[in-house]
Amino acid sequence: xxxENNYSNDKISLSFLISGLKEWFSxxxxxxxxxxxxxxxxxxxxxxxxYLLNPVHYARTTFVLDNDSTSSMGxxxxxxxxxxxxxxxxxxxxxxxxxxxxxxxxxxxxxIKKTLLSKSKIDNKDILIIERFIEAENLKKKWTSLGFNVxxxxxxxxxxxxxxxxxxxxxxxxxxxxxxxxxxRKTTILEIGFDxxxxxxxxxxxxNLVKIVNQFYHKTKTLKTGSNLNILQxxxxxxxxxxxxxxxxxxxxxxxxxxxxxxxKVNLVPYQKAMIDVQANSAIYQELLKQLELxxxxxxxxxxxxxxxxxxxxxxxxxxxxxxxxxxxxxxFGFSFSVFSLSFKRxxxxxxx
Numbered sequence: 626x627x628x629e630n631n632y633s634n635d636k637i638s639l640s641f642l643i644s645g646l647k648e649w650f651s652x653x654x655x656x657x658x659x660x661x662x663x664x665x666x667x668x669x670x671x672x673x674x675x676y677l678l679n680p681v682h683y684a685r686t687t688f689v690l691d692n693d694s695t696s697s698m699g700x701x702x703x704x705x706x707x708x709x710x711x712x713x714x715x716x717x718x719x720x721x722x723x724x725x726x727x728x729x730x731x732x733x734x735x736x737i738k739k740t741l742l743s744k745s746k747i748d749n750k751d752i753l754i755i756e757r758f759i760e761a762e763n764l765k766k767k768w769t770s771l772g773f774n775v776x777x778x779x780x781x782x783x784x785x786x787x788x789x790x791x792x793x794x795x796x797x798x799x800x801x802x803x804x805x806x807x808x809x810r811k812t813t814i815l816e817i818g819f820d821x822x823x824x825x826x827x828x829x830x831x832x833n834l835v836k837i838v839n840q841f842y843h844k845t846k847t848l849k850t851g852s853n854l855n856i857l858q859x860x861x862x863x864x865x866x867x868x869x870x871x872x873x874x875x876x877x878x879x880x881x882x883x884x885x886x887x888x889x890k891v892n893l894v895p896y897q898k899a900m901i902d903v904q905a906n907s908a909i910y911q912e913l914l915k916q917l918e919l920x921x922x923x924x925x926x927x928x929x930x931x932x933x934x935x936x937x938x939x940x941x942x943x944x945x946x947x948x949x950x951x952x953x954x955x956x957x958f959g960f961s962f963s964v965f966s967l968s969f970k971r972x973x974x975x976x977x978x
Contacts, residue, residue, distance in 0.1 A: 652971060653964065660963040667959030672951055680945035682824040684831035684937040686817045687808075688839075690724060691930045724813055730838050731805045731817060737795045739837050742778060745829040753778055754830055758794065761823040814934070828937045839931050850924040857920050861913040868906040875899035 653660065730736055741755040756775055759765050772786045783791070804818030819831040878899045946954065 649968070653967065656967050659967065660960065663963035663966070664956060664959030667962060668952070668955035671955035671958065676945070676951075679822040680943035681820050681822055682827045682941040682943045684819045684821075684827040684941055685804075685935065686831055686835045686933065686937060687814060687935045688817075688835075688931055688933045690727060690813045690815060691932070724807060724815060727815065727838065727842050728805050728807065730842060731834065732799060732803070734792070734795050736834065736838050736841065737798055737803070738791060740830060740834040741791065741794065743833045743837065745833060747825060747829070754826070754833060755791070755794070757823070757826050757829070761821065761826050824939070824941050824943075827941060828939070831937050835933075835936075843929055843931065846929050847924060847927055850920065850927045854917075854920045854924050857913065857917045861910065861917050864906060864910045864913055868903070868910050871899065871902040871906050875903050 741753070741758065743754055744751045745754055745757075747757065753775065755778065759768060768790055771790065772784070773790055774787075777783065777787065802820055804816070804820065806816045806818070808814055808816055817831060817835055819827050819834070821827040821830070875896070878896045
């Protein structure tokens with residue numbers, strides 16, 4: 626008996642649900658004019674909003690960083706494998722440390738400031754990037770009233786007020802516009818991005834920042850080995866001059882004694898001294914050449930390889946939707962909003978009754 630009652634209740638509930646759905650659909654069909662009007666209005670505003678507002682442009686540069694750390698740790702890897710130690714973790718940690726270094730360089734205040742004060746050609750005219758940035762952010766009038774003068778930046782005369790304004794701009798860039806990302810932890814690929822409504826500004830800022838930071842990183846990584854290489858080069862050049870001079874002295878001494886008397890030992894002393902100088906200088910020069918070649922190899926191995934994979938090009942990707950995507954989103958949102966508002970109004974009216 627209870628089974629029959631449950632079956633009957635389920636049947637009543639299902640019939641009630643179907644009846645309610647039919648009534649709801651009939652209500653929506655009766656309000657089809659309102660739904661079409663609201664959907665069309667929202668679709669119009671969606672298209673207007675998408676195409677009238679300036680989109681945000683995305684400038685992206687991706688590059689791979691490799692300073693040959695794996696080859697320089699080859700001997701360590703061989704020794705570690707004999708001891709049963711996995712040296713790959715050391716190599717990965719070393720690569721990660723290098724990537725972390727260059728990531729922090731891109732976020733540093735000094736690099737962003739140098740980029741702002743760097744020049745770029747826009748419309749066949751060389752201007753400072755900070756000039757374009759100030760105009761894009763509508764800050765020119767405000768900054769001029771505070772004593773900011775672009776001509777002072779061209780002459781490298783930055784006052785205390787100007788330096789303070791630039792620092793504030795650097796903070797804004799780091800917070801709102803700059804992107805420094807490592808897409809994958811297992812790779813040494815780095816992505817540098819700059820997002821702005823000004824397409825030209827986004828591209829030139831991204832390009833100049835990448836150029837300035839990579840040059841600074843390359844110079845810093847090779848500073849010590851480059852200095853050592855220059856010292857060895859100067860020393861070898863100096864010893865070569867001395868060696869050439871000692872060879873000339875030996876030749877002149879030999880020429881001054883065309884037929885030396887083998888019984889006169891004193892006459893041979895100048896020649897022997899010149900010969901000793903030539904031999905000593907030759908040995909020193911040969912050793913310096915060995916050290917110089919080793920320094921060149923070390924310097925080359927220490928040079929980081931920064932290979933650009935992708936760089937920004939016009940037209941930049943932006944936040945504006947395509948027309949088809951805009952139509953779909955506008956129709957979905959408009960229809961959903963109209964149906965929801967009608968259903969909510971109907972529910973409120975039924976409850977009030």
